[in-house]
Amino acid sequence: MIVYYLCLVMFMLGIYCLIAKKNIVRKIIGIVIIEYATNLFLVFIGYKHNGIAPIITPEMQDNIPAFAAQSVDPLPQALVLTSIVIGLGTLCLMVALAIRLNEKYRTFDTTEISSLKG
Amino acid sequence: MLNLIPLFVAVPMGLAFFTLITSKFSKRTSDVFTFLGVSFLAYLAVRLITAGNLDYMVGGWKWPLGIQLHVDKLTVILLLIINVVAFLATLYALSYMERYTAKPKFYALLLLMIAGMNGVVLAGDLFNLYVFLEIASLASYALVGFGVESEELEASFKYLILGGVASSMILLGIAIVYANTGSLNMADIAQFLSTHGERSSIYFVYALFLMGFGLKSAMVPFHAWLPDAHPSAPAPISAMLSGVLIKALGIYAIARIFFGMFGVNEMLGWIMLLLGTLSMVVGVLLALGQYDIKRQLAYHSISQMGYVMTGLGVGALAGSPEVAALGIAGGLFHAINHATFKTSLFLCAGAIEYSTGTRDMRKLGGLYKRMPFTSTATSVASLSIAGIPPFNGFWSKLMIVIALFQAKLYVYAAITVFVSFVTLLSFIKLQKFCVFGELKPEMKSVKEVPVSMVIALVVLALLCLGLGLGFPFIEGFLLDAASGLKELLVFNI
Numbered sequence: 001m002i003v004y005y006l007c008l009v010m011f012m013l014g015i016y017c018l019i020a021k022k023n024i025v026r027k028i029i030g031i032v033i034i035e036y037a038t039n040l041f042l043v044f045i046g047y048k049h050n051g052i053a054p055i056i057t058p059e060m061q062d063n064i065p066a067f068a069a070q071s072v073d074p075l076p077q078a079l080v081l082t083s084i085v086i087g088l089g090t091l092c093l094m095v096a097l098a099i100r101l102n103e104k105y106r107t108f109d110t111t112e113i114s115s116l117k118g
Numbered sequence: 119m120l121n122l123i124p125l126f127v128a129v130p131m132g133l134a135f136f137t138l139i140t141s142k143f144s145k146r147t148s149d150v151f152t153f154l155g156v157s158f159l160a161y162l163a164v165r166l167i168t169a170g171n172l173d174y175m176v177g178g179w180k181w182p183l184g185i186q187l188h189v190d191k192l193t194v195i196l197l198l199i200i201n202v203v204a205f206l207a208t209l210y211a212l213s214y215m216e217r218y219t220a221k222p223k224f225y226a227l228l229l230l231m232i233a234g235m236n237g238v239v240l241a242g243d244l245f246n247l248y249v250f251l252e253i254a255s256l257a258s259y260a261l262v263g264f265g266v267e268s269e270e271l272e273a274s275f276k277y278l279i280l281g282g283v284a285s286s287m288i289l290l291g292i293a294i295v296y297a298n299t300g301s302l303n304m305a306d307i308a309q310f311l312s313t314h315g316e317r318s319s320i321y322f323v324y325a326l327f328l329m330g331f332g333l334k335s336a337m338v339p340f341h342a343w344l345p346d347a348h349p350s351a352p353a354p355i356s357a358m359l360s361g362v363l364i365k366a367l368g369i370y371a372i373a374r375i376f377f378g379m380f381g382v383n384e385m386l387g388w389i390m391l392l393l394g395t396l397s398m399v400v401g402v403l404l405a406l407g408q409y410d411i412k413r414q415l416a417y418h419s420i421s422q423m424g425y426v427m428t429g430l431g432v433g434a435l436a437g438s439p440e441v442a443a444l445g446i447a448g449g450l451f452h453a454i455n456h457a458t459f460k461t462s463l464f465l466c467a468g469a470i471e472y473s474t475g476t477r478d479m480r481k482l483g484g485l486y487k488r489m490p491f492t493s494t495a496t497s498v499a500s501l502s503i504a505g506i507p508p509f510n511g512f513w514s515k516l517m518i519v520i521a522l523f524q525a526k527l528y529v530y531a532a533i534t535v536f537v538s539f540v541t542l543l544s545f546i547k548l549q550k551f552c553v554f555g556e557l558k559p560e561m562k563s564v565k566e567v568p569v570s571m572v573i574a575l576v577v578l579a580l581l582c583l584g585l586g587l588g589f590p591f592i593e594g595f596l597l598d599a600a601s602g603l604k605e606l607l608v609f610n611i
Binding site for chain 1: 245249252256259260263266267268269271272273274275276278279282283285286289290293296297302346350
């Protein structure tokens with residue numbers, strides 16, 4: 001049970017990083033930590049102690065219930081793969097924007113990047 | 119009709135990549151293909167009105183294992199809004215986007231956004247909803263920063279950071295739902311939760327989803343990104359973002375998940391009502407002080423989304439089914455109306471900027487002499503949003519107020535009427551500064567915008583009037599959709 005709570009702690013750390021840090025690159029790292037905490041949580045949902053890979057071999061064919069009880073849940077792993085790919089897309093866009101912002105403002109400090117107000 | 123449903127996602131997504139490739143060889147192909155694509159989608163959406171409830175299983179897998187695309191009346195309403203607005207925005211963009219470089223890239227991102235929104239609305243399971251939501255969001259982050267000026271990049275980054283947190287919260291919520299129920303299919307989860315009773319961890323999911331989707335729909339206090347992001351995008355995209363995106367990703371998802379999947383209770387009803395009322399009041403008060411046309415319109419989007427949320431809140435709270443249906447129908451109708459008049463207003467703001475080169479109201483004036491079509495469209499849309507009969511905004515606001523009265527929530531009804539009055543005030547200011555008044559000497563040479571932009575504006579103005587006058591004909595459809603929304607999702611083939 002404790003690992004689930006640790007995942008949430010990591011999620012909170014990411015949000016803290018996002019709020020407290022003024023540097024754009026650190027904010028990006030904060031978002032990435034949040035995403036990884038979520039992905040880790042997803043993986044843990046499918047985890048089973050001493051579980052086996054969810055692939056049916058010929059000798060397991062006649063005892064499906066035992067196989068189902070023993071194998072790990074494959075669905076969260078498929079979800080995590082998708083969510084990692086989405087995370088990569090987000091990260092690329094964030095870094096591209098950060099580079100462009102640095103070209104325009106000559107800084108990574110968010111307190112100086114503030115032409116939008118009100 | 120059933121076999122055409124996947125086309126809502128497949129056509130724009132395929133075209134997005136196809137136009138980008140063909141634009142290497144010929145310049146005009148991306149214009150032609152995008153326009154044909156969105157016209158086809160709008161036609162499909164109109165045809166879907168009479169189709170009834172449909173469920174399409176992708177790949178022929180048995181329910182609840184495969185990917186399910188679900189169509190009911192709520193979906194049809196959203197698909198209509200998305201695809202008709204996308205059609206008009208593309209028509210407008212044909213001329214408007216000439217000023218920008220990289221037009222094919224713009225079309226590719228626009229089509230991806232349409233594909234994402236159609237996917238969110240059609241998705242019958244939570245994870246596909248999340249994936250399509252991310253596609254639409256990523257495309258919209260890139261589109262907000264499309265001008266690559268310093269302000270646009272800043273707005274895009276702000277939107278991206280906040281949107282990224284919201285998406286992670288939604289995914290965490292989905293993970294907890296899966297851990298509790300062992301399913302991702304919405305109808306399956308609804309069945310599981312209604313037979314197995316309440317679980318305490320579901321309350322945590324309520325909080326995560328309300329934060330995540332609340333941020334996507336820009337409810338106060340999650341609204342900080344909207345007034346920066348929506349004005350920074352090119353005008354057709356501002357119109358798409360304000361007119362459609364916040365509804366498809368925010369309001370629709372809240373309605374579908376809380377009404378259809380979890381089933382609403384009194385606590386959720388109060389939360390929705392309070393969020394809605396707060397957004398209404400704060401949005402409209404912040405809008406009053408703005409002199410940038412697009413920024414003012416963006417604040418009004420927050421306020422008008424508050425109306426929709428209030429309608430849904432009454433629907434969740436009201437004891438009698440008739441009052442609940444009236445509240446939800448009012449909210450849904452207001453969502454449709456907001457799509458017409460806010461799109462129209464943002465396109466008008468874009469047209470004014472296109473011709474005069476400024477969005478500052480204090481520098482404008484007397485435009486009705488120089489830009490008759492744009493001015494008329496602005497006036498019609500302003501009267502609609504302020505709730506003046508016989509335009510469409512009046513009917514939806516009236517439905518929400520009557521539902522609030524019948525549910526004995528008198529204070530909220532009074533606030534709703536008051537906000538409507540302040541909205542009128544705010545739009546009188548817009549009219550006075552831009553459309554009427556003295557024509558400034560430097561505005562003497564201003565000309566009306568190109569034909570394709572005028573057509574989009576005229577069609578939207580006619581829709582504002584038509585939906586208002588034709589209200590008695592669509593009332594039955596709306597009430598049907600509302601009472602359908604009140605029930606839990608079931609699988610039907």
